[in-house]
Structure formats: C-alpha cells, structure tokens
Amino acid sequence: MNTDFHKLLFEMSEALVTDELAALKFLSLDHVPMRKLEAIQEPKAFFEVLQEKDMIEAGNLAFLRELLYRIGRIDLLVTHLGSSREHMERExxxxGRAKVSAYRQLLYGIAEDLTPEDVKNVKFLLQKQLPKNKLQDNASMLQVFLEMERNRIIKEDDLTMLKDILKAFRADIKKKIDIYEEKKKDNYSKEELRYPVSVSVHPGEQGAEGKTTNLAVETYKMKNIPHGYCVILNNHIFNNPKQNRKGTVKDGEAVKRVFKWLQFETVEHMDLEAKEIFEKVKEYSKRDHRNMDCFVCFIFSHGEKRKIKGIDDEFVNIKDLVSCFSGSNCPSLAGKPKVFFIQACQGSVGHPAVAVEADFSGHPETDATPSTSIPDLADILIGMSTVEDYLSFRWAESGSVYIQCLCDKMKLLCPQGIDLLTILTTVNEEVGGKEFIVSNQMPGGKLEKQMPQIITTLRKQLIFEIPQGQPSKE
Known part of the structure; x- marks a missing residue:
C-alpha cells in the first residue's frame, strides 16, 4: 500500500467541490462506464474507480493531471502534482497523450460557456425529446448532455440536434461545433498513413561533403523485465491443405529464440481463423502493460493487399489490428512503442530481377497480404516483408527470407546498440539484394526479387539492449 499516494488523493478529494466532481466524472466517461460513475457521490470514490480501471496509480498520474487541467484546477496541479498550465499545454x-476525447472536451467547454439563461433555453427546446423530470431547474448542462447521449440525441459523430438548438441564440458556440466537425473530418481522411517507398531513420545522417551530422534523438525507455509481450500469430495448417505454409514453424522458433534472449515474454499462437487473429490481438491490447516498455507482434500467414488471411480463408484488415493499440484502446501503452512484423504477400506481382548474381537457386514458396496503412498515431512501427502489390518468399525447409534475415540482424546488431530502424534498413538492403527463381511455364523459371518495407510513426529511437552478463549472441 502506497501511503503517500493515498494521502495525495485524499488531500485532493478534500479540495474538490460537487460541481467539479461532476465535471471529472463527465470527462472520464470514455474510460469508465456511466452506470459506475452515476453511483459516485464524492471524490474519494471517484479516485478509487480510476484506480480500479488502471487509469491512475502511484507513479502514473498523467490522466489525473489532465483532468485537473481540463476543469481549471491549476492550483491542485501545481501544489500536489508538480505540474503547471504551461507544462500540460505542451504535454x-x-x-496520443490526451485521454479525454475531443468530443467530450467540446461538450464540457460548451457547458462552461453557456449562461444560466442559455441553459434554460436549451431545456425549453428539448421538452419534446427528454422527460420533464430530466429538465428541472436544478439539472446542470452536463446532466442534460448525459441525458441527450443516453437517448441518442447527440453522439460523437452526430451533433446535428445540438447545433440546431444553439444556432437560434448562441451562434458562436454552434460555430465551435462546426470547427470540431471539420477537424474530425480531416482526421478521418488522414486516418491512414501511406508510404510508397521504404522509410528509414538513422541517428546520424550524411551531410554535405560526406560529413556525419549527429542528431540528439531521444530513446524509448527499456527498463522493465520483461520489456513486454512478444506475440507470434503463426498460421501453418490451413483448412485448404494446398495453402499450408511449410517453413513457417522455423520462423516462429527463430523469433522465440531472439526475443526471449532480449527479455520479452514470448508466446506463440498457431493456426488462427481471421476472427481469432483479431480477437487475440484485441485480447493483448486489453492487458495491463503499465510495467512493460513495449509491445511486439509477429503475424505469419497468407495475405492480400491490406489484409491478413486466417486459416478459414477469411481476411482481417491490418488497420483494425493496429487500431487495437491506439491510445484510447490501450492506454497503458500510450507513449510506448508498438511494433508489428508482417510476413505475408501484399499482392501477386513479382519484382523483376536486375542483372546481378543470384543468391539463391531453387523454388521458394510465396505468401499472399497486409496493409501498408496504420492509424494516424504515434509510437507505431510496422515492418513489412514486402511492399504493396508484391510477393513475399518463404523457403519450405528454413523459413521466410524476411523473418530469418531480421532475426539474424537483430542477433548481430542489438549487442552493438543499433536502433531498430537502422537494423530494418540493413534487412531491406540484404533481402532486396537477393534473387529468387520462381517456377512458371518458362524453362528454368524466372528471376524475382523482394523488397521489404518500413512504416513508422516512432518518435524516438527504439534500442533492444541485450541483458547484462549475457553473450553478444543468443
């Protein structure tokens, strides 16, 4: 039991008044069910619920700081939490840092802006939509909003009724809703980040005359043991035996060796249907990652453009999988790196080979895709085995070209303190330099190539340090 932590919560609860508690409850509705909040009558009970929901804990008061900032209790922010208005504005x-949605911020701001006369007008205009006992004189605007939400009169993507009510006497506030809707529309259109070529970021870029410019790039903290989950979703045996993926077991074994060595809690799930892939990813997003630094997920299967195939021949969108780890869906990983590696084709086209020596002679198999699209969030990296529309190759005896190369490079370069993006760039170079003979009607087959891709919104360097006292290789 952390005495100082509970003393802090007690002192803050004593300083909060009834209207402020109502505001805190309203702003927390995205994280705590309404029925749970409705039963709360005093601040201490509210703080207890936030702890139950893992929204606050000793050493992690970011959500509490945001709530106090939103309701204007800067005095508590300064005296009890060592923060300030300016710090919160920057933060x-x-x-991905804000946990109170833009929608809830908007409604709370409107409630604060409305005068008592405005509130009366709103209640008058809602008489046909809400029961009279919900529109009594002592009902606050936040309570009215709650009733409107409960009756589906307003919701995050539909504020038409509220705009119609306000435009008659508060056109300025109606304009704020218009601005919110425009921003939401813009954000939706930017939901997917698309990179037509591979992206690499290096701690030192070559400047003029070949000189290296050293940039002070912050590094993600990797201090917990284990660092996080490394989840492997490996489809080997399909309902249609012709689609079985020989060699994929070797990939799973290689990944487990490397990430156990790097002190991750590593687990493999075999032969999942499309729905099971999504449910498994969602399950891990709901786990408690507060004492972990990172999340890593490998997905091995067939695929098509922007999709992963389950063993049942159904597909799941890669965007939906990654979205499980958004800040709101997985708050305990907010600000921490989420890394996905996809071994699957993204189409049926082969890269034509150029006139260089072949590295392989043989007939590799192909996997067929996921998406080059990720939600517009920070701290996410997707390593793709191939670029969009193209094939990805796998050897039946030894595993996939991309995953085996990735594991080899991590064993070699992690002990040198090389960051993940640089490691993936070396993987791009090595895999992109290989040639594969693919069987077709032509005598001897034809030469094809494979080009992996990196999609990233990482804000810092991600370095997997090897454990103290362990050899430089697994």
Missing amino acids: LQVQ
Missing part, C-alpha cells in the same frame, strides 16, 4: 499537444 497534451503530443499526439
């Missing part, structure tokens, strides 16, 4: 500008 909440960082993508």
Whole structure:
C-alpha cells in the first residue's frame, strides 16, 4: 500500500467541490462506464474507480493531471502534482497523450460557456425529446448532455440536434461545433498513413561533403523485465491443405529464440481463423502493460493487399489490428512503442530481377497480404516483408527470407546498440539484394526479387539492449 499516494488523493478529494466532481466524472466517461460513475457521490470514490480501471496509480498520474487541467484546477496541479498550465499545454499537444476525447472536451467547454439563461433555453427546446423530470431547474448542462447521449440525441459523430438548438441564440458556440466537425473530418481522411517507398531513420545522417551530422534523438525507455509481450500469430495448417505454409514453424522458433534472449515474454499462437487473429490481438491490447516498455507482434500467414488471411480463408484488415493499440484502446501503452512484423504477400506481382548474381537457386514458396496503412498515431512501427502489390518468399525447409534475415540482424546488431530502424534498413538492403527463381511455364523459371518495407510513426529511437552478463549472441 502506497501511503503517500493515498494521502495525495485524499488531500485532493478534500479540495474538490460537487460541481467539479461532476465535471471529472463527465470527462472520464470514455474510460469508465456511466452506470459506475452515476453511483459516485464524492471524490474519494471517484479516485478509487480510476484506480480500479488502471487509469491512475502511484507513479502514473498523467490522466489525473489532465483532468485537473481540463476543469481549471491549476492550483491542485501545481501544489500536489508538480505540474503547471504551461507544462500540460505542451504535454497534451503530443499526439496520443490526451485521454479525454475531443468530443467530450467540446461538450464540457460548451457547458462552461453557456449562461444560466442559455441553459434554460436549451431545456425549453428539448421538452419534446427528454422527460420533464430530466429538465428541472436544478439539472446542470452536463446532466442534460448525459441525458441527450443516453437517448441518442447527440453522439460523437452526430451533433446535428445540438447545433440546431444553439444556432437560434448562441451562434458562436454552434460555430465551435462546426470547427470540431471539420477537424474530425480531416482526421478521418488522414486516418491512414501511406508510404510508397521504404522509410528509414538513422541517428546520424550524411551531410554535405560526406560529413556525419549527429542528431540528439531521444530513446524509448527499456527498463522493465520483461520489456513486454512478444506475440507470434503463426498460421501453418490451413483448412485448404494446398495453402499450408511449410517453413513457417522455423520462423516462429527463430523469433522465440531472439526475443526471449532480449527479455520479452514470448508466446506463440498457431493456426488462427481471421476472427481469432483479431480477437487475440484485441485480447493483448486489453492487458495491463503499465510495467512493460513495449509491445511486439509477429503475424505469419497468407495475405492480400491490406489484409491478413486466417486459416478459414477469411481476411482481417491490418488497420483494425493496429487500431487495437491506439491510445484510447490501450492506454497503458500510450507513449510506448508498438511494433508489428508482417510476413505475408501484399499482392501477386513479382519484382523483376536486375542483372546481378543470384543468391539463391531453387523454388521458394510465396505468401499472399497486409496493409501498408496504420492509424494516424504515434509510437507505431510496422515492418513489412514486402511492399504493396508484391510477393513475399518463404523457403519450405528454413523459413521466410524476411523473418530469418531480421532475426539474424537483430542477433548481430542489438549487442552493438543499433536502433531498430537502422537494423530494418540493413534487412531491406540484404533481402532486396537477393534473387529468387520462381517456377512458371518458362524453362528454368524466372528471376524475382523482394523488397521489404518500413512504416513508422516512432518518435524516438527504439534500442533492444541485450541483458547484462549475457553473450553478444543468443
């Protein structure tokens, strides 16, 4: 039991008044069910619920700081949490840090802006939509909003009724809703980040005359043991035996060796249907990652453009899988790196080979895709075995070209303190330099190539340090 932590919560609860508690409850509705909040009558009970929901704990008071900032209790922010208005303004500008949705911020801001006369007008205009006992004189605007939400009169993507009500006497606030809707529309259109070519970031870029410019790039913290989950979703045996993926077991074994060596809690799930792939990813997003630094997920299967195939021949969108780890869906990993590696084709086209010596002679198999699309969030990296529309190759005896190369490079370069993006760039170079003979009607087959891809919104360097006292290789 952390005495100082509970003393802090007690002192803050004593300083909060009834209207402020109502505001805190309203702003927390995205994280705590309404029925749970409705039963709360005093601040201490509210703080207990936040602890139950893992929204606050000793050493992690980011959500509490945001709530106090939103309701204007800067005095508590300064005296009890060692923060300030300016610090919070900077903090909440960082993508993914804000836990109170823009929608709930908007409604709370409107409630604060409305005068008592405005509130009366709103209640009058809602008489046909809400029961009279919900529109009594002592009902606050936040309570009215809750009733409107409960009756589906307003919701995050439909504020038409509220705009119609306000435009008659508060056109300025109606304009705020218009701005919110425009921003939401813009964000939706930017939901997917698309990179037509591979992206690499190096700690030192070559400047003029070949000189290296050293940039001070911050590094993600990797201090917990284990660092996080390394989840492997490996489809080997399909309902249609012709689609079985020989060699994929070797990939799973290689990944487990490397990531156990790197001190991750590594687990493999075999032969999942499309729905099971999504449910398994969602399950891990709901776990408690507060004492972990990172999340890593490998997905091995067939695929098509922007999709992963389950053993049942159904597909799941890669965007939906990654979205499980958004800040709101997985708050305990907010600000921490989420890494996905996809071994699957993204189409049926082969890269034509150029006139260089072949590295392989043989007939590799192909996997067929996931998406080059990720939600517009920070701290996410997707390593793709191939670029969009193209094939990805796998050897039946030894595993996939991309995954085996990735594991080899991590064993070699992690002990040197090389960051993940640089490692993946060396993988791109090595895999992109190989040639594969693919069987077709032509005598001897034809030469094809494979080009992996890196999709990233990482904000810092991600370095997997090897454990103290262990050899430089697994």
